[in-house]
Amino acid sequence: MSELVGIIGVGAMGGALLKGLLTSGLAPKKIMVADAAPGKLQQVADKYGVITGDVLEIARTVKIMFIAVKPQDIKNLLVQLAPLLQPGQLIVSVVAGVTISELEHNFTHEIGVVRAMPNTPCLIGEGAVAISVGSYVHKADLALVESWLQNLGAVHIVPEHYLDAVTGVSGSGPAYVYLLIESLADGGVLSGLPRALAQELAVQTVLGSALMVKETGLHPAILREQVTSPAGTTATAIFALENGNFRGLIQGAVKEAAKRSKELGKSE
Numbered sequence: 001m002s003e004l005v006g007i008i009g010v011g012a013m014g015g016a017l018l019k020g021l022l023t024s025g026l027a028p029k030k031i032m033v034a035d036a037a038p039g040k041l042q043q044v045a046d047k048y049g050v051i052t053g054d055v056l057e058i059a060r061t062v063k064i065m066f067i068a069v070k071p072q073d074i075k076n077l078l079v080q081l082a083p084l085l086q087p088g089q090l091i092v093s094v095v096a097g098v099t100i101s102e103l104e105h106n107f108t109h110e111i112g113v114v115r116a117m118p119n120t121p122c123l124i125g126e127g128a129v130a131i132s133v134g135s136y137v138h139k140a141d142l143a144l145v146e147s148w149l150q151n152l153g154a155v156h157i158v159p160e161h162y163l164d165a166v167t168g169v170s171g172s173g174p175a176y177v178y179l180l181i182e183s184l185a186d187g188g189v190l191s192g193l194p195r196a197l198a199q200e201l202a203v204q205t206v207l208g209s210a211l212m213v214k215e216t217g218l219h220p221a222i223l224r225e226q227v228t229s230p231a232g233t234t235a236t237a238i239f240a241l242e243n244g245n246f247r248g249l250i251q252g253a254v255k256e257a258a259k260r261s262k263e264l265g266k267s268e
Contacts, residue, residue, distance in 0.1 A: 004051070006058035006065035007033045008077065010044045013094050014068035016122045020151035022048060023125070034058055036073075059084035064141065066092045071264075074098055078106040085111050090141050092116055096167075097265035100134040100160055112137040114145055117163050118152060119170050127153030128170040132160035164265070168258035176253060181206055 005021060007014050010033050021031055028049035034057070035041040045052045058065055059081045069077055074095050085091075090112035093103060103113045113134035121127040129149050133142060149155045158166065181202045188198030213220055228234045 002061045002063070004030055004032045004062045006053075006062035007031065007068065008035075008055055008058060008065060009068035009070075010035045010040060011068065012120070012123065013118060014066070015044070016118070016127075016152055017066050017068060017094070017148075018044065018048065018050070020122075020125075020148055023151040024148050026148075032058055032062060036069075055080050056084060063088065064090045064092065064145065066094070068094045071095055071097050078103070082106045082108065085109060087111070087136075088138075090114065090137060090145070092145055094118060097261065099265065100132060104134060104136075110136040112141060114142065115160060115163065116149065117166050117171055118149075120174050122152035125152060128173075129153055129155045130158045130163060130166040130170070131155060132158060132163060164258045164261040165254075167261040168254040168256075171261070172253075172257040176250065177206060 005026065007018055007021075010018060014033075014035075018031065018033065022028065029051060031048075031050040032053045033041065033044055033050050034053050034055050035044070041052050044050065053061075055077065067074070067077070085107055087109045091103065092114045094116045096117075098115075100113045100115050103115075104111065114131055114137055115134075116129055116131045118129045119127050122129065129152055131146070131149065146155055146157070181199070184202035184205065185195070185198040188201060189195055193201070209223075212218075212223055216223070224238075228238060
C-alpha cells in the first residue's frame with residue numbers, strides 16, 4: 001500500500017474531512033479523492049491541490065480511506081471496493097445508519113473499520129466526533145485517524161451501541177441550538193430590539209454560555225443558579241420555561257432523534 005490517504009465522497013462532510021487532513025499537516029499530494037460528480041471533484045482538486053482518482057484506484061493503492069457517501073450509495077460502493085481490499089487496510093465510514101458489522105460482512109479479508117459520527121460544526125473545526133472501532137483495527141492506525149479527526153473538533157471513542165444516542169445529542173443537536181438562537185432573537189425583537197442586534201446578542205450569549213460550561217467544568221445547574229436571583233428577571237423567565245416543559249421537550253427531542261437513527265439503521 002502507498003502512503004496516500006483516500007477520501008470517497010467530497011460533499012459537505014467529506015470536504016470537512018479533507019480540511020482536517022490538510023490542517024494536520026498532511027501534504028495535498030498525499031491525499032487522493034474520488035467523487036461521483038466530476039465537476040465537484042475537479043473543483044476540490046483545483047482548490048486544495050489534492051490528487052484525483054476513482055474508487056477502484058483508491059481501493060488498490062491507499063491504506064486508509066474515508067467513506068463519506070450517502071447511505072443509499074453505500075451498497076454499490078462496497079460491491080466495487082470489496083474484491084480489491086486487502087488485510088491491513090482501514091475504512092473510516094461516516095455513512096449514517098450502516099453498522100461496523102454490516103460493513104465487515106462485505107469483505108472476504110479482515111479489513112479494519114472505524115465508524116464515525118461527526119456533526120456540522122466540524123466544518124469550522126468546532127465539531128463533536130464520536131467514533132466506534134471494529135475488530136480488525138490496529139492501535140497505530142486508530143491513533144493516526146484520531147489525530148486527524150481532532151482537527152474537526154472533540155473526538156470521543158464510544159461503544160457502537162451509543163451512536164444512536166450520540167446522533168440525538170450532537171448529530172442533530174446543532175439544529176436545536178440554532179432554533180434556540182432564533183427564538184432568543186425573536187424574543188428580543190418582540191421586546192423592542194432591532195433584529196440585527198437581537199441576533200448578535202443571542203449568538204454571543206449562547207457561545208459565551210457554552211464556553212463557561214466548558215472552561216469552568218461546573219455543572220450547568222450551578223452556573224444557572226449563579227444567574228438566578230430570588231424574584232428576579234431570570235427566575236421569572238425560568239418559571240415560564242419550566243411551565244412550558246422546556247426540559248421535557250429537549251429531552252424528548254433527543255430521544256426521538258435517537259429512535260429515528262436506530263430505525264434508519266435497520267431500514268438500510
